[in-house]
Amino acid sequence: MAKLAPLIAPSILSADLARLGDEVANVLAAGADIVHFDVMDNHYVPNLTFGPAIAESLRKFGISAPIDVHLMVEPVDDLAAQFAKAGATYVTFHPEASRHVDRSLQAIKAAGCKAGLVFNPATPLDVLKYVMDKVDMVLLMSVNPGFGGQSFIPGALNKLADARALIDAYVAKNPGREIRLEIDGGVKTDNIGAIAAAGADTFVAGSAIFGARDYASTIKAMRAAIAAG
Ligand SMILES: O=C(CO)[C@H](O)[C@H](O)COP(=O)(O)O
Numbered sequence: 001m002a003k004l005a006p007l008i009a010p011s012i013l014s015a016d017l018a019r020l021g022d023e024v025a026n027v028l029a030a031g032a033d034i035v036h037f038d039v040m041d042n043h044y045v046p047n048l049t050f051g052p053a054i055a056e057s058l059r060k061f062g063i064s065a066p067i068d069v070h071l072m073v074e075p076v077d078d079l080a081a082q083f084a085k086a087g088a089t090y091v092t093f094h095p096e097a098s099r100h101v102d103r104s105l106q107a108i109k110a111a112g113c114k115a116g117l118v119f120n121p122a123t124p125l126d127v128l129k130y131v132m133d134k135v136d137m138v139l140l141m142s143v144n145p146g147f148g149g150q151s152f153i154p155g156a157l158n159k160l161a162d163a164r165a166l167i168d169a170y171v172a173k174n175p176g177r178e179i180r181l182e183i184d185g186g187v188k189t190d191n192i193g194a195i196a197a198a199g200a201d202t203f204v205a206g207s208a209i210f211g212a213r214d215y216a217s218t219i220k221a222m223r224a225a226i227a228a229g
Pocket of ligand 1: 011013014036038070143144145146147148149150184185186187204205206207208
């Protein structure tokens with residue numbers, strides 16, 4: 001199965017938040033494809049980050065690239081709707097944080113966004129097969145969610161291969177459907193090739209990009225490693 005073109009998605013969690021608009025503009029100018037937006041509520045995860053007003057501000061600032069909102073919140077539906085209104089492109093959520101996963105996916109799509117599910121390192125993919133028709137992105141966490149700068153959990157490689165097989169089997173029967181397989185947590189230049197080889201096509205990287213002195217050369221090195229992987 002032909003893989004989708006790789007997308008690099010810097011996580012703004014690791015950006016200099018005092019200069020967020022410029023940071024996002026700079027990382028896109030350096031070659032990033034989409035903006036990964038980590039929403040944490042100090043309830044589903046033990047950290048607190050950005051609300052819809054920040055996404056709306058980035059749109060007003062002139063950011064037109066896709067915004068990939070990863071909701072680490074419970075409950076899901078109200079904030080998902082607010083992010084759709086604020087200009088999100090993708091809205092993904094953790095299935096265990098929604099009482100009605102199918103309904104949440106439908107609501108996100110009805111609001112005009114692409115919808116996706118996020119799986120923590122120890123969360124099985126089981127639910128996926130029942131909602132594949134409503135999913136545009138599958139996001140696998142390769143760290144436990146809540147903080148940037150953690151180490152990649154190697155078991156995520158086998159899980160990527162499992163998710164890739166599920167997606168490919170579904171797409172083979174439903175030609176034209178596009179479902180991205182995204183990985184998030186501990187992604188670096190030196191492991192991104194193996195991550196790509198395991199099946200990912202969309203790569204979130206926070207500290208590896210925003211912690212680098214030169215965003216463009218880091219993103220270029222990541223693309224080369226993906227191509228070689
Ligand atoms: O969702 C996240 C944490 O919950 C972050 O997106 C993720 O950890 C990225 O940061 P890094 O690349 O530094 O690991």
